[in-house]
Amino acid sequence: MYRSQHLAVKYFAAAITLFGVMTLTGLMSAYYYLNPEFLFGILPFNIAKILHIDTMVIWLLMGFIASIYWFLPEELGREPAGIRAAEILFYVFCTAVAVVAVVFVFVQYGGSNETALWFINQGRKYVEAPRWAAIGIVVVMVVFAYNVIGTTIAARKTTGIITVLMVDLVPLVVLYLIAFPALSNMSEDLFWWWWLVHLWVEATWEVLIGCIMALALMQLLGTSRRIVEAWLYIEVALVLGTGILGLGHHYFWIGTPDYWLTIGGFFSALEPLPLLGMVVHAVYDAGAKHMRATNRPALYWMMAEAFGNFIGGGVWGFMITLPQVNLYAHGTQWTVSHGHFAFWGAYACGIIAVIYLVLQKTRNLTYVDGLLWRWSFAALNVGLLGMIGALLVSGFAQAFVERAIGGSTLQAFIAGQENAWFIEGMVFRFLLGIVFAAGYVVLVWDLLALGRRVPAVAATSAAE
Amino acid sequence: MTEFGLLQTGLLLGLYVLLAGTWGLLYAVARLWSTAIFRGAAAVVYGLHGLTALAIIVRTPLGMGWKCLIVASSLAFLVVPPIAWRFLQHIHENESLEHDRKSSQHSGRVVARL
Numbered sequence: 264m265y266r267s268q269h270l271a272v273k274y275f276a277a278a279i280t281l282f283g284v285m286t287l288t289g290l291m292s293a294y295y296y297l298n299p300e301f302l303f304g305i306l307p308f309n310i311a312k313i314l315h316i317d318t319m320v321i322w323l324l325m326g327f328i329a330s331i332y333w334f335l336p337e338e339l340g341r342e343p344a345g346i347r348a349a350e351i352l353f354y355v356f357c358t359a360v361a362v363v364a365v366v367f368v369f370v371q372y373g374g375s376n377e378t379a380l381w382f383i384n385q386g387r388k389y390v391e392a393p394r395w396a397a398i399g400i401v402v403v404m405v406v407f408a409y410n411v412i413g414t415t416i417a418a419r420k421t422t423g424i425i426t427v428l429m430v431d432l433v434p435l436v437v438l439y440l441i442a443f444p445a446l447s448n449m450s451e452d453l454f455w456w457w458w459l460v461h462l463w464v465e466a467t468w469e470v471l472i473g474c475i476m477a478l479a480l481m482q483l484l485g486t487s488r489r490i491v492e493a494w495l496y497i498e499v500a501l502v503l504g505t506g507i508l509g510l511g512h513h514y515f516w517i518g519t520p521d522y523w524l525t526i527g528g529f530f531s532a533l534e535p536l537p538l539l540g541m542v543v544h545a546v547y548d549a550g551a552k553h554m555r556a557t558n559r560p561a562l563y564w565m566m567a568e569a570f571g572n573f574i575g576g577g578v579w580g581f582m583i584t585l586p587q588v589n590l591y592a593h594g595t596q597w598t599v600s601h602g603h604f605a606f607w608g609a610y611a612c613g614i615i616a617v618i619y620l621v622l623q624k625t626r627n628l629t630y631v632d633g634l635l636w637r638w639s640f641a642a643l644n645v646g647l648l649g650m651i652g653a654l655l656v657s658g659f660a661q662a663f664v665e666r667a668i669g670g671s672t673l674q675a676f677i678a679g680q681e682n683a684w685f686i687e688g689m690v691f692r693f694l695l696g697i698v699f700a701a702g703y704v705v706l707v708w709d710l711l712a713l714g715r716r717v718p719a720v721a722a723t724s725a726a727e
Numbered sequence: 728m729t730e731f732g733l734l735q736t737g738l739l740l741g742l743y744v745l746l747a748g749t750w751g752l753l754y755a756v757a758r759l760w761s762t763a764i765f766r767g768a769a770a771v772v773y774g775l776h777g778l779t780a781l782a783i784i785v786r787t788p789l790g791m792g793w794k795c796l797i798v799a800s801s802l803a804f805l806v807v808p809p810i811a812w813r814f815l816q817h818i819h820e821n822e823s824l825e826h827d828r829k830s831s832q833h834s835g836r837v838v839a840r841l
Contacts, residue, residue: 342780356783485827489817489818490815490819494818497814525792528793528796529796531786532796532800533800535744535747535748536800536803536804536807538748539747539751539808539811540807540811541747541806542748542751543751543752543754543755543807543808543811543815544811544815546752546755546756546759547755547812547815547819549760550755550756550759550760551819573748574745574748577744577748578741578744578745578748579741581741581743581744582737582738582740582741583737585740585789585793587728587736587788587790588733588736588737588740590728591728591733592733592737597737649793659734659737659739662733662734662737663730663733663734664730665732667728667729667730667733668730683838699802
């Protein structure tokens with residue numbers, strides 16, 4: 264194994280740990296809705312929510328970085344350039360995440376001053392990490408970009424997938440710089456902030472996971488490079504073609520000109536089209552291989568990714584993306600439902616698939632199957648679908664009572680929160696969240712025990 | 728928009744894309760297994776998708792421009808699965824080339840040598 268592949272395993276371990284923190288803080292956030300006095304005076308709801316969302320971003324980012332560190336040396340036939348710096352920065356990254364989490368939990372708030380901005384919380388949703396930590400993330404991303412681009416230059420060759428990846432790394436790094444400015448005009452601030460949030464998630468991350476899935480498909484199903492590259496180019500063109508200006512659906516109600524209603528609605532309405540193409544591709548690949556692969560969990564998680572991306576991003580997104588509906592639905596649990604489904608389908612399932620592929624190699628397994636992964640697959644997906652359904656019901660109640668009937672007044676907000684449908688949705692969200700958490704525990708158990716169970720998984724030596 | 732119109736519009740839009748996805752899925756399965764039942768099911772689901780589009784046009788308070796977009800999207804959803812399938816068949820024709828499956832250092836398919 265290459266050094267960067269050892270580093271990839273460490274990053275995957277960190278990612279799965281943060282996945283657990285995300286799950287725990289998600290459960291806590293759900294419970295606050297049922298019992299608002301929970302941890303009163305100790306840990307407010309918003310801190311649990313910050314931890315839930317920020318660890319979601321970081322664990323997925325670590326999963327992406329890990330996947331690239333795993334595939335890159337195999338792709339280019341050499342150790343990545345600057346691997347020593349990458350190894351050091353892994354520990355810096357993990358330490359920074361831990362320190363930021365401790366500050367969030369124990370310090371929580373600062374004053375309206377530069378000190379709070381630098382050391383406690385930047386105060387901008389999804390990028391709350393204090394400025395020193397945000398600088399650290401930039402350094403990690405720059406070194407990561409150097410690892411990829413420098414290795415390609417050193418190898419004196421590139422492939423289609425690596426070329427797409429290198430091009431994608433530029434906006435991935437540059438867009439994060441938007442996390443720094445503190446504009447005093449809220450409309451201007453949100454305008455640029457959405458570049459970071461939307462264009463990371465619906466453009467650069469989509470391309471990144473496309474590259475990772477292309478590399479994983481070659482390893483899992485032996486799909487030819489020509490095919491995955493051809494599909495990757497089309498996917499990138501369609502995703503960027505619809506996703507970049509789809510940014511406009513975040514500009515509906517933040518004080519931007521009203522032409523964004525047309526632009527955002529139009530391009531967002533096109534976003535399901537490439538996702539439908541991916542569904543057809545998934546069926547073709549699975550059918551061509553008769554759903555047979557030497558790594559069944561990886562195959563099933565990849566299939567879950569294709570369908571989850573379409574339903575979570577496409578179906579759930581389309582419900583709320585046209586301005587007339589979005590006027591009432593934005594910022595309710597309806598959008599939370601969409602967010603959970605889309606992130607899970609588009610990214611989380613793909614990362615879990617790659618982790619199974621990596622474990623197959625590191626533990627020298629000819630065939631990966633068993634019972635535990637089925638239980639974790641079922642519990643995680645049933646739990647997530649249940650949460651999404653429950654959040655959708657709560658979101659309907661909120662949009663109906665608070666927005667459409669009540670006109671978004673404070674009194675209407677209270678009426679929405681006290682509505683029986685809203686409360687029941689929140690109860691079921693919490694209960695299904697427990698199922699999801701159980702699925703996470705089984706997943707970790709399976710990942711730790713994989714290859715050490717006989718006869719569920721046969722090791723190469725046993726097969727020989 | 729009334730409160731019931733809001734829920735009705737949101738649900739119809741979701742159903743509209745869900746049926747489009749189901750149509751694509753069934754179309755692909757029908758092509759894969761060459762079975763009449765899935766071909767028929769795919770056609771039925773696309774028909775339901777069309778009815779949902781009609782319901783959106785007739786029953787929701789969306790503006791005319793958005794309704795035209797719904798019609799255009801339905802046509803796009805109709806052609807995406809067959810085009811995607813044909814493209815997949817086309818690019819799989821030479822899949823037997825062994826070197827294509829290996830990492831680039833063993834593969835003849837390198838887009839550039841620097």
